[in-house]
Amino acid sequence: MPEARVGKEAPDFKSAAYxxxxxFKEVKLSDYRxxxxxxxxxxxxxxxx
Amino acid sequence: xxxxxxxxxxxxxxxxTDSKFxxxxxxETELEKMVEGGIPFPMLSDQGGQIGTLYGVYDEDSGTELRxxxxxxxxxxxxxxxxxxxxVGRNTDELLRQVQAFQLVRESGWKEATPSGWTPGExxxxxxxxxxxxxxxxxKP
Numbered sequence: 001m002p003e004a005r006v007g008k009e010a011p012d013f014k015s016a017a018y019x020x021x022x023x024f025k026e027v028k029l030s031d032y033r034x035x036x037x038x039x040x041x042x043x044x045x046x047x048x049x
Numbered sequence: 050x051x052x053x054x055x056x057x058x059x060x061x062x063x064x065x066t067d068s069k070f071x072x073x074x075x076x077e078t079e080l081e082k083m084v085e086g087g088i089p090f091p092m093l094s095d096q097g098g099q100i101g102t103l104y105g106v107y108d109e110d111s112g113t114e115l116r117x118x119x120x121x122x123x124x125x126x127x128x129x130x131x132x133x134x135x136x137v138g139r140n141t142d143e144l145l146r147q148v149q150a151f152q153l154v155r156e157s158g159w160k161e162a163t164p165s166g167w168t169p170g171e172x173x174x175x176x177x178x179x180x181x182x183x184x185x186x187x188x189k190p
Contacts, residue, residue: 004104004119010127013100015064017091018072027062027091034123036059036148041095041106041117043135045067045075 010039050141051089057148061090064101066113069094106132120148122155164188 003011010029017027029039054061067075072092081087093100098114101107106117116133128151133139150163153173161173164184172187174180180187 004127004130006127006130008127009125010119010121011103013103015093015095015100016069017062017093018069018076019091020076020087020089024069024073025091027093030125032060032062032121033125036057036123036152037121038054038059038061038144038148039064039104039117039119039121040061040139041064041101041104041114043111043113043116044065045071046079047135 050145051084053145054148057145057152059148062093063088063090064093064095064114066095066098066101066107068096118144120144120151122151164190166190 012029014026014028017025019025019027029037051061065072069092072094076087076092095101095107095114098107098109098112101114101117104117104119106115107113108115113135116131116135116137116139118131118139119127120129122128129147131139131143146168149169150167153169154161154163157173161175163171163173167173174184174188
C-alpha cells in the first residue's frame with residue numbers, strides 16, 4: 001500500500017544512486033531534512049524526462 | 050530548470066527503476082549533450098520499485114515508474130504532488146510556481162495563502178473571519 005500523502009511526512013527510504021563527479025553513493029531521504037526537495041520519478045533512462 | 054530551483058534553495062532527486070550503471074551511461078552518452086555539464090543531482094536506482102510503491106507511482110505491469118513529482122518542505126512534509134502517465138512530460142514553470150508559493154506560505158508561518166493562478170509578486174490572502182465574503186475586495190482573478 002502506498003504511504004505517501006500530501007500534507008503528511010514523506011516516507012523515508014534509502015537508495016543506490018549515481019552522482020555525477022562522485023560516482024556511486026547511497027542516498028537517504030532523511031539526509032535532506034532541513035531543505036526543500038523535489039523528488040521526481042520517471043519511466044526510464046534513454047527516454048525523455 | 051535546475052539552476053532556478055537551486056537559486057530557491059531546492060535540491061532535486063530523480064528516481065527510476067534503471068540501475069545506477071544505466072544512469073551513468075545515460076548521463077555520459079546523452080544527457081551531457083542536452084544539459085551543459087551533465088545531470089547535477091543524484092539519480093536514484095529503484096530496481097524492484099520499492100520506493101515507487103511507497104509513493105504510489107510504481108506500475109507492476111510494466112515494471113517502471115509513472116511521472117510522479119513530490120515537493121517536500123524542510124520538515125520532510127509532502128506539500129504537493131503531480132502524477133502523469135508516461136506519454137506526457139511535465140511543466141517545470143508550474144513546478145517553480147508551486148515551490149515559490151509554498152516557500153512564501155511557510156515563511157508566513159502558514160498564515161498566508163496564495164489564490165489560484167498566483168504568481169510571485171502578486172498579493173497573497175490572509176484568511177481570517179473578517180475576510181469571509183470579502184475575498185473579492187483583494188483578489189480579482
